Amino acid sequence: MRRSARDSEDSARKVNRRALFLGGAMTAMFAVLGARMRYLQVDQADEFKLLAEENRINIRLIPPTRGQIFDRNGRLIAGNEQNYRVVITREDAGDVEAVLRRLADVIPLTEPDIERVMTEARRHSPFVPIIVADRMAWDDLSKVAINAPSLPGVTPEVVLSRAYPLDTDFAHVVGYVGPVSENDLAKIEDPDPLLKIPEFQIGKIGVETWMEDTLRGKAGTKRIEVNAYGRMMREIDRVEGDAGDDIRLTIDAEIQDFVQARLGAESAAAVAIDVITGDILAICSSPSFDPNLFVRGISFKDYAALTENDHRPLANKAVQGAYPPGSTFKMVTALAALEAGVITPETAVYCPGHYETGGRRFHCWKRGGHGMVSLSRSLSESCDVYYYDIAQRVGIDKIAEMGRRLGLGMRHDLPMSAITEGIMPDKAWKRQRYEQDWRIGDTINASIGQGYVLASPLQLAVMTARVASGRAVQPRLVRSVGDTELPVPEAPPLGVDGSLLRSVRQGMYAVINERRGTGHTNRIVDPALVMAGKSGTSQVRNISAAERARGVISNDQLPWNRRDHALFVGFAPFDAPRVAVAVVVEHGGGGSSVAGPIVRDVILRCLTPGPLPPLSAYPESQRARMETLLTSLPLRKIEPEVTARSRA
């Protein structure tokens, strides 16, 4: 097939024409590409630069150091302890299991530990460190450090974690911290982003939770560069946060420790309060528990032991427990009657051993009766009939009003958990609560702190402090926040005539210091420390007619949980009261014999420098026994004031 030269010239020209055309199209495309590049890289550069920065930079929170909690003298109650731990990073370890086996030769590691780490390591990104061992001894940590070359990916770490050096002494007051739960997050509106940091801990109960905002501090931030998988490449800069504020409580750790030891294994609570400032010097609930267990994550076994104990170690009986106050309530009835003018301190009531009203017979604790009883004797010998009588005259509403003025039936605002309101019943209350009318019998029962009346040891201590000072003392638990001392509000007068209060106090003096007083064994012989008080023994069961016919059986023969509660309130010194104490021993038996001695020991401990109450304050006949008892108390050695507010 031969073509002429002319043909090939023609076709070549045609190809060239089309080539030029195609070249033109390509040039146009190049222009489009260039324009697009210009648009993205020049016109929109700023926007894309911003996006690239947003991609690259991640803001991470730096958890602030939690504020520490000290006692009134600066002794550490809740601090931040260095916690040594070992973590493993999968990508650096290579064969995680082999490394863990080698690590097990160096530090104690159980098979389940290894399993857990393996599972977690598989679940997370390879660069996420997994905790292998927590709260290790320094020796173990250094062993890991020494063996580092044979343990790739294993890193010893030091982190701060909460520690309570006085463990059981403050478990109920200070509470503990724990990891943030879903529940916690749900409760808080607009939660602090800090709470979403894994391992971040917040207060769960007690001061730790009620003063969470003060203690927590403000998170710092660090800007880090991350890659597309979220791995941190480097830190760009950081802004340190503010550590939480330290808190000083009003509690004296040494007194607290003494009281806790004095309560021993009893199911009991004690509150000691400064009658002028309202400062709580000690507030204990027994038995207690070790809050450190909760911080570390309590084992199922330990937790079961706490919940199954019939002495309820987890309950804070001092504020949460509501008990019939029994005879300790008699000051309220007396003051109500005195203020209403239905009696004077000298008014005498005849006690034949029982009181009849509305066709029912109410017994005095003393079957034989007290005979003619005045205010002072009614208190010192705790005559019930006297109160049945005067309560009838004054009526429940006035009694309830006096009770409220003395701090019963109301919630005292302390940064503690589960504070009870107690019950200060009156006619309206019963109507609302039971839709029933108030009956005479109700007043009779209430007059001696039984029936519907319920009060917590804290309320009883406040009541005693108010009677002692004549002022509406407010209890207070926090002395200072950060470097700021909180002002002590001056308590307003109770509005009860001073002479009436004096005669009630005189009766409380008689309880202890007169030979026939129910609390005579609990007297303090040091004239500068003379104590006044009131015992109470409250029934937790109804005594049936059949029982009564057989004769009321003594407490000792009853099962523990049906025995009476033993209560005692007291204050001292009598002439110039400084401290008021309330003690409740659950199912303890007699108030004077069980709770009274504790009140005296606590009062003496509060009023003297310690470490033990002075034996010279006890009646001579009791000194030998007291010495044995006091010296056998398991007191702990409390580290002196932490100076310079050092942070671990």
Added chain:
Amino acid sequence: MSFLEYRVKTAPTGLAKVLHINWALVLLVTATASVGWLMLTSVAGGDIDTWAGPQMKRFAVGLVLMFSVAFVPIWFWRNMAGLAYIVSLALLVVVEFFGTVGMGAQRWIALGPIVLQPSEMAKVTLVMMLAAYYDWLDPKKVSRPLWVLLPVLIILVPTALVVIQPNLGTALLLLMVGAAVMFLAGVSLWYFGVVAAMGVGAIFSVFSLRGTPWQFLHDYQYRRIDTFFDPTADPLGAGYNIIQAKIALGSGGWAGKGFMQGTQSRLNFLPEKHTDFIFNTLAEEFGFVGAASLLVLYALVIAFCVASAMQNRDRFSSLLILGIAANFFFYLAVNLSMVMGMAPVVGVPLPLVSYGGSAMLVLMVAFGLVQSAHVHRLR
């Protein structure tokens, strides 16, 4: 065929050929490849051995191949065109049965150390075949339906084999390069007009039938198209790559962030940073200036090819050169459109710059053919 014979007298022989090589083109190609080495070093975090080293070695092999091909007279290659075409079709069939799928659904066969990607080869053999066909065909007959149908079949057979691999990107490139050679050979514009109209109609019906029982594409394929038009609709899914690619490109700004300072690529936000999206690293680190420079280099490579073709009076040679230049252009245009968010992500590397052996070697062989045509041109 005797038409070709007299050229032998004027064609250089022996070492004289070296002088007639289009050295400017060699230089441009090398410069373009070296931009690739630079960027491959950068994305490897400054390490040459990871990607840049192997890439350089491949380029060296490519240069040897290019010169070998260049020294063989162009008429030998023309005579080989049919055979080459048949062999590549055979390989496409073989790879369908024995090949390995990998690297973004490209099929390849490993023959010892050589990795063969028949679809890459097909681009060059198709150009050779079409150029030889139009060289053989009387130019007067090019627009006759029968003589149009034949090259269309020549194009569609390898395209179909590539489509079922499935490798849509390469199939598209085969179609475009085939059409380009037909256009250059002088096929009447009417044909192109009709095909273009039919294409528009097809696209229109694809979209208008969406959601009806007669829809052409699978739902996921529609979604992919959606993603292309609005990547932000699915920023962590399918749209992620294209968004990150645009951020890398745009954040480079006028002058870029500097060598190895590109955060998008260094921190792995940029996908396929050493292959398909290498241009974005260049744009991020050297800015508009750097990216435009590469564009100019590409334009010059193509311009030199076009110039060489237009000087060449041999029909096979000029069609071959132009076809290869068009192939090269489509390659880079599709890649750049893709990485700049102007086209869906189809997985086409950036010629000479992206990391990868097979494509580079085929390209170097193609430039060898260009050089052969240039050396043995009719003077």
